[in-house]
Amino acid sequence: MILLRDILYKVTLEKVVGNTAVAVRDLHFDSRKVALDDVFIAIKGSLSNGHDYIKTACDKGAVAIICEAMPEEFVNGITFVQVADSHQALALMAANFYDNPSENLKLIGVTGTNGKTTIATLLYNLFKQTGYEAGLLSTVKILVGEVEYKATHTTPDSLTINRYLREMVDAGVEFCFMEVSSHGIHQKRTEGLHFTGGIFTNLSHDHLDYHKDFKEYRDVKKLFFDQLPKTAFALINGDDKNGAVMVQNTKAKKYTYALKSYADYKAQILENQFTGLLLKINNHELWVKLIGSFNAYNMLAIYAASDLLELENMEVLQAMSLLESVDGRFQYLVSEKNITAIVDYAHTPDALKNVLETINSIRTGNEEIITVVGCGGDRDAQKRPVMGNIAASLSTKVIFTSDNPRSEDPETIIEEIEAGVPSEHYKKTLSITDRKQAIKTACQLANENDIILVAGKGHETYQEIKGERFDFDDFKMVNQLLTALNK
Template structure:
């Protein structure tokens, strides 16, 4: 039996109507899911305000209502708790409800614009190969030991996070690696979680449809480090100018990693091929399967975090040499007629530039680089012309196409991307709205030894158009197309 007062522990309460000594069934913030004796938390979202559904929750049997503003209608037999912030209350109550599972394992949060999924997934791989019980909360999937669950958000809601952390604790998981998005931090989904470490990757243009400006986006990321405890570590990319900003007010132990400047964990790229690269990490040479400077940063973060979490250096290096790329992150194939096709999640200007520069650094210069790229709808539109400029400047040929247009007109999105193309490069570009046809066109343009980059969707196996998700897998489509053209 769980009492309301027990799950309200540490919540900032402003007033109470009714008793908090009542036994509750479950916690809900979606009024449609409320059933008898549940607690309903009226969360103010970006689309709707939970306060508008208090009466509906009461009608469905809610025993308690948590709100920021007391409703005009107070119903006898229901407890009303007014709190300072329902997002924060939800996070704290969810943690209490599930018995604060984050305190029973070692939870590491990874935040930044690019690299979160790769770092969290590779840390999961590494610690699993080291023989530990491990969990993963990522954009791509949630893993509780070997059991996989699908996920729809970079940082799930507080109830989902704590429910999976509880599953992990019950399954004997010792370490959990978690992607932490700016949305999740801003909406306080990570409040009440106990982290033993935080990793900062980098910061570039993204999510400015949600955050007012870049400064707010940066400061939201920074607040994650501000709230780390003294016992935790904060590991940041010092080559990014925002790395030091993340460390300014943190109470955690401070550590840095870099390719270009002095840092606690330092690396140098010695040799690069499409099959891998030779890197020197803290004076140890290591051949790895992941390529590009962006992956060298990712590997440094993994190396540093593994050492800080207690693994032996030799074991870390041995396992790092075996790590495989994450689906949709520089995932490549070579066709029978020697065309290299690369699928990458690069959906920000910085990520697209990193991938194209990596390709250009490896190729001999005689091959074409044919890029297929679009931008998502209902998202930050300021990055669209920037992406167009980068693609046209760093590629031989470009096919602008649809990404996940969502509720926007895909042709309008493409027009905004094209607006950034320099006049001297405009002849390199064509536009094909249908993404499958765009990939097919790129394959038809390619000749022996050419390189095709399909950017933006990576691991996603769907395309979202007007609220519907249709099956769509970039990697499968390019593989099928090149196979067919070879016949």
């Protein structure tokens, strides 16, 4: 058992009522999970306020309550601790409760709008290939060595992060690669963690449903680098104008990677084909199986991070040549009729533009590009017409469809996407609300050598409609439909 006072180390306390020398069994911010001798941390969330459930936690046997506002009545035998920020308190307490596991491995955070999952996952794969014990905290999955767990958020809550990090340390993991989202930074889920390094990929229009404007979104990302220790490295994309902003106030050692400008780590694309990329990285040529200029940036970031983590360069280059694309990230198949189908997570304007520009740069010009795309409900609505414009301008045919509409009307979302289509491209577009039917129509429209892009959901294996999740896998769906048409 650990004592409450030890868990509260580094937490700024405003008031304490009761004894902090009590033994604690577990920590929870969900009152439904509280049991005898647990600590309940009351968090103010966007949908509910944990302070409304303090009495419930007390009734269920909580030994202590952590809150920003003290209740009107106290309960004998229960310790009440008032803090300035419950999110921050939770993060610090979680780290202390699990004995600060991030200090016993090398934790690398990857942040930015696009590329986080690819870079974190491929770094994990590379380090495993080169003989190291590694861990992964990503949008797609959590890996503790070879053991896989399902991921529910890009950046999990502080308790979940520290629980998995503790499991990694106990399993002998040396390196952990972690996606760091703007939500996670803003909600202080990463505070109390000791990072060995941070990687910035790029910044473009996203999450403006959560952040009030682009400046706030950028500044929240910057906070991650502000908090890096001087022993860490900060590796930024030098070709993104926001890269320099990220490291303005960091104490970490600064390094850059770029394709277009001067940088510590430089790459050049020599060949770009559907089978892969021929790259020149710091005067070394190598062939990789990933496709497109955006993946050239990802591979360069992987090379740079591996070098900063003191792996041998030639060993890294050899391992990079064996890396496969991540599920739902420019994942493709070729049918018997030589139709190429690509599934990509591109759910932001910048990501969709990158994927379509990559396809256009590789194709000969005789093939049709048929794009199936939608936008998620209850999320940033400002990007919908922008994505409609990009899809229509860079494709030969477009089918607008439902993504994860959540609580919104999918047809209303589609109308907002269509509003961005330039008049000269109207004739290219169709609207089919049912996603399966939209993908089926794309498969029926495609002829030999044509290219189908199914964008927006990538690795996701569900579609969320009115609070329910239904099984839906874009890659399996397009594969089944193309196979059926070949018969």
